[in-house]
Amino acid sequence: MNTNHLENHDPLQPHSHDNNPEPPYIDPTIIFVAPNRDKREISLADLLADYDQTTIPAYTYMTDHGMHGPYKLEGVGLLDLINQELGAQAKWNEVEVISADEFGNRLFRDELVPADHDPVLICHRSNDEQLRRIQGLVRLVVPSETDNALRQVKWVREIRII
DSSP states (O other): OOOGGGTTOOTTOGGGOOOOSSOOOSOOOEEEEOTTOOEEEEOHHHHHHHSOOEEEEEEEEEETTEEEEEEEEEEEEHHHHHHHHHOTTOOOOEEEEEETTSOEEEEEGGGGSOSSSOOOEEEEEETTEEOOGGGTSSEEEOTTOOSTTTTOBSSEEEEEEO
């Protein structure tokens, strides 16, 4: 990927992101970056086999294209994934989730602890079917988000713990 045009690009500014007419890649492998910058690759097979699965039984997206859903979403809770990788007692404050097309979202630790909403999810299935490439293969779902689905990240490529 040519990244010269990304030198001053901040992937965590979702409001500046343009819709991608073509999905960016077909490999759903995630690069998990720990606070010490150690990296670990997590494949879709790893997500399915090595992590507890979570289901959101009826999730609806609200976008500028109208309301979508409800969908039954399945995946791994982002906090569960982080806790499994780092340990539940690890010290960290923020997580950045970056897509293959350089779109991103920053979440604070407190946002990942469900209070009156479903957990933040690294989603890989919708309505009992594996997500297709156009749907994001592996995508971030933030149930508490109310701003036109701008925090939902398709094609999750990297999870950085800060």
